[in-house]
Ligand SMILES: Nc1ncnc2c1ncn2[C@@H]1O[C@H](COP(=O)(O)OP(=O)(O)OP(=O)(O)O)[C@@H](O)[C@H]1O
């Protein structure tokens with residue numbers, strides 16, 4: 001792989017993080033700079049105030065440029081929000097030639113047959129990711145080029161998104177002089193950052209519990225199987241604390257981060273009050289009970305988004321939790337006892353990644369790091385064979401045309 005500088009912008013509901021990396025090889029990635037600033041103008045993953053969002057993105061990009069000494073001309077950008085829907089669809093084509101040899105252009109034809117679905121008004125296909133191929137009905141083929149068959153099926157995972165939401169986000173990025181290299185669904189990015197190859201092969205559910213959304217992805221047989229976005233995350237926890245304990249939102253947020261726990265420690269449970277500056281205080285037990293109730297509900301919502309109730313067969317490796325909200329102590333134990341499946345917390349796996357990467361160990365940065373990793377490594381285990389069959393080419397060119405119009 002040629003040495004290449006790539007950048008990504010993770011436009012989160014609570015923070016915008018820009019990362020600049022020098023990719024020498026898949027497992028030799030030097031992080032040159034990261035710029036993290038509080039996010040404004042976003043609600044549940046969607047831009048609601050263009051001017052504010054633009055400002056946050058611009059400040060984050062500037063900071064990453066300052067640290068890395070590199071100008072960010074283009075970047076991969078994360079996409080999330082309730083407007084995202086997904087389904088698995090099959091594309092079937094005949095191989096009409098006498099030699100019945102599968103060629104790269106056949107994969108493109110099959111993929112284009114698979115993505116030819118009817119989408120709701122105002123939506124477009126964001127990703128069409130090949131999961132595996134079947135040759136004359138024989139399933140599970142990952143690399144069919146060079147093999148013989150009369151019929152080629154491609155099983156794909158298709159993700160659709162609202163044109164308006166994507167357009168507004170892309171406009172914010174482009175208006176500060178940064179071209180959108182590609183759009184990447186955030187749970188795909190987070191999965192890339194926190195899951196092991198074994199988990200993806202065996203079957204695993206990944207949930208990135210951020211500030212505004214919980215981004216879910218199920219991986220099976222080494223590729224993406226299901227994606228979903230739940231518009232409930234850390235913001236709602238803070239809001240519950242604020243309303244439940246009668247505290248201003250920013251104090252509730254501080255209290256959550258400093259004392260929040262879903263399995264409160266007994267000694268503290270007996271101590272009646274926990275305090276913060278400006279004379280605000282609350283019962284530790286009440287604080288933890290409020291957090292626990294919301295997290296129990298959210299953990300159940302994650303399973304409700306699954307395409308089957310047989311979670312054990314779907315995901316023998318259980319649930320991997322990441323995102324800023326997983327900093328809540330005890331969340332993995334709570335998940336395990338409530339859902340009765342294995343649950344672990346996932347920090348970004350940084351093997352082969354070095355440089356200014358200290359903060360990237362925090363689960364809040366799973367998406368940020370994943371936005372760099374997915375374009376480099378993700379295609380490997382999504383059976384993508386050619387650049388043009390790639391993650392998002394069609395969508396990007398679709399909205400590029402829209403901007404020109
Ligand atoms: N120690 C902590 N305890 C509890 N919650 C925490 C802690 N640290 C961060 N959080 C919460 O994590 C959330 C932010 O997580 P993250 O940075 O992953 O979100 P985001 O990427 O900005 O948002 P999203 O991905 O939902 O658009 C906030 O709600 C914050 O309160």
Ligand SMILES: [Mg+2]
Pocket residue numbers: 010012013210211367
């Ligand atoms: Mg996020």
